[in-house]
Amino acid sequence: MPKRPFRVGRSRTGLGLFATEPIKKRTLIAYYVGQRISTAEAERRENKGARYLYELNKHWTIDGKSRRNLARYANHSCRPNAESDVVKGQVTIRAIRNIKPGEEITYDYGEDYLRNVIGVSRCKCDKCRAKRAKAQRERRLKAKRAAARKKRLNGHANGKAR
Ligand SMILES: [Zn+2]
Incomplete structure (x- = not known):
């Protein structure tokens, strides 16, 4: 294999693999x-x-x-840019889209790993973080609306609303 197109570096979850040069879709990145x-x-x-x-x-x-x-060192993601595969008894990590320098290289470890090892609610990949942030925003908005509704009702009860 030619010079590695990645380095090991700090990621959100410890260490991770980061592209050091553009990696074209379908490129073999590493063997596991x-x-x-x-x-x-x-x-x-x-x-x-x-x-x-x-x-x-x-x-x-x-x-x-x-x-x-x-x-x-390649971390799990639910929206990965690489995939692992077994080819003739060897495990390959391959790009599934073009990867830009600096991007973290991730692949999907599979449902079992996500459920049993990471825990679905603890996955720190971009997709799961975005999903949780959205859910939290919605919860906050709902709480705000509920509070506003309660205030209105109280207002009526006290005869202050017009
Ligand atoms: Zn995830």
Whole structure:
């Protein structure tokens, strides 16, 4: 693979991968590499808190905990700009759209991971943050309207409203 088009840097959730040059859609960004272990071994490690397990299929998992596995720094997003795939037993991280320098490289870890590890309500990706901010704005607006309504009703009760 040519020179890496990314660097490891600070992200919202710890470390992350950031593009250092334009990355064209479909470009192979990195391989997710590590020791290949059986499903049973993966379960043992998972119970002991292993965090970088990538399930290849029902028999095999890659433990990508090594720091040399730079792909492990790519964070989850519900609106990602890359995707992971298993090609001939190797895990690839590939751009699914053009990525600009400075953009964080993310891929979707999948429903199971989001539900069981991150927790749907705790996902810090841009999409989820925007969704929560919107919900909060709506809650505030609703509370404001309710307060205004209450004030009006009180006004009527006290005979002050005209
Ligand atoms: Zn999310």
